[in-house]
Amino acid sequence: MNFASDNVVGASAPVLEAILRHNGGAMPAYGADPLTLGLTPRFRALFEHADLSVFPVTTGTAANALALSVMVPPFGLCLCHEEAHVMEDECGAPEFYTHGAKLHGLSGPGGKIAPDTLDRFLSGLPRHVKQMPARALTLSQLTESGQVYAVEEIAALARIAHAHGLTVHMDGARFANALVALGCPPAEMTWRAGIDILSFGASKNGALAAEAIVVFRPDLAETLEFRRKRAGHILSKGRFLAAQLDAYLDGDHWRANAAHANRMAARLAAGLAEIPGVRLAWPVQGNEVFPILPAGLDAALRRAGVVYHAWTSRSLAEGDRVGEGERMIRLIAAFSTTEAEVEDFLVLARRAA
Structure with a gap:
């Protein structure tokens, strides 16, 4: 993934x-x-x-x-x-x-x-x-x-x-x-x-x-x-x-592609928000998701082969921060991201948590 x-x-x-x-x-x-x-x-x-x-x-x-x-x-x-x-x-x-x-x-x-x-x-x-x-x-x-x-x-x-x-x-x-x-x-x-x-x-x-x-x-x-x-x-x-x-x-075609990517990001975000210890840095408005998650969950996802980027917390709202033992990451859904890929990721995240 x-x-x-x-x-x-x-x-x-x-x-x-x-x-x-x-x-x-x-x-x-x-x-x-x-x-x-x-x-x-x-x-x-x-x-x-x-x-x-x-x-x-x-x-x-x-x-x-x-x-x-x-x-x-x-x-x-x-x-x-x-x-x-x-x-x-x-x-x-x-x-x-x-x-x-x-x-x-x-x-x-x-x-x-x-x-x-x-x-x-x-x-x-x-x-x-x-x-x-x-x-x-x-x-x-x-x-x-x-x-x-x-x-x-x-x-x-x-x-x-x-x-x-x-x-x-x-x-x-x-x-x-x-x-x-x-x-x-x-x-x-x-x-x-x-x-x-x-x-x-x-x-x-x-x-x-x-x-x-x-x-x-x-x-x-x-x-x-x-x-x-x-x-x-x-x-x-x-x-x-x-x-x-x-x-x-x-x-x-361009709008349909973007609408699909946005929907897949929204599904990712909704599923992640249900996992204890996970919160979203910002609301999902397009096709990008920025979860803040326990370091152990981040490590487990990476060991399982999921590819994504760590992200900076500089633009968090005043008073918000990434705490000790937490990691902030970025997940992006594309026009070709499938529902199965999203569900597989969420299943993996739930098990790892």
């Missing part, structure tokens, strides 16, 4: 079938093929936005770093949560592609930045040539603690950021899981709430290797094509990126 991440599983059948279906014959290279050209109208319809631009890339790191490269100058600050993926898991790619801009992390329980925290920081930032000015805010949706920013929270943060002259980016590596959890249209969780650029994730939810930078402001899209080429993310056989995204969106 492997609950380490949703990027450890393969691609979904419709995505793989689309790649094979479009493998035969010749098509124009470097994104000039009909599939790639068709992505723009498709994303415009999906997001109800007539002027958005879409730039397919192969990785979430590329999507985030290239998006931020048009939002933050080399002398600027990009604000994020202190545990955000861009801060801790991208090997300095945002700083590299912005040619030296700096990431600054803000704290908050559940991996979320509170509007008051953002406002206090921006209002207290020195306005001097010696200090790097804040130029962008990036929000992770889901957060690194598996929490969802409500539409109202996104809008409040975006209003504060825009009032201080910042642009707003969303790292949507698990965008579909958050969208399903909120039950709202994509437009409501993005540009209508004040998001300027979205990293639209697909690889964690059924794609083989496909993400998209979705830009809602034409002025920010102007140089992205050149930046994407310089970064090596314009594929010569770009049709295979477009084929993945096309199949991913067909028939709401």
Whole structure:
């Protein structure tokens, strides 16, 4: 049983079938093929936005770093949560592609930045040539603690950021899981709430290797094509990126995948909560579960071959902590996680407890 991440599983059948279906014959290279050209109208319809631009890339790191490269100058600050993926898991790619801009992390329980925290920081930032000015805010949706920013929270943060002259980016590596959890249209969780650029994730939810930078402001899209080429993310056989995204969106396949993963996570959480000595660090809102469990149970699960990651307790609510003799872990359900896998895990956990 492997609950380490949703990027450890393969691609979904419709995505793989689309790649094979479009493998035969010749098509124009470097994104000039009909599939790639068709992505723009498709994303415009999906997001109800007539002027958005879409730039397919192969990785979430590329999507985030290239998006931020048009939002933050080399002398600027990009604000994020202190545990955000861009801060801790991208090997300095945002700083590299912005040619030296700096990431600054803000704290908050559940991996979320509170509007008051953002406002206090921006209002207290020195306005001097010696200090790097804040130029962008990036929000992770889901957060690194598996929490969802409500539409109202996104809008409040975006209003504060825009009032201080910042642009707003969303790292949507698990965008579909958050969208399903909120039950709202994509437009409501993005540009209508004040998001300027979205990293639209697909690889964690059924794609083989496909993400998209979705830009809602034409002025920010102007140089992205050149930046994407310089970064090596314009594929010569770009049709295979477009084929993945096309199949991913067909028939709401992406939402169905995310809904299944969220359901499996909820089942994991409900079963674990019934085991004595186990509690959840945060409510399960997407496809991630963060249980705090006795060290003996953790050891027994690992001996049985269950794969998952230990997790940091930095974003726990004030007053909560991982006690002596306890361990905090992360379990992630994927689009392909089965009910049998969940039940097998829970049976094992009950016996071990």
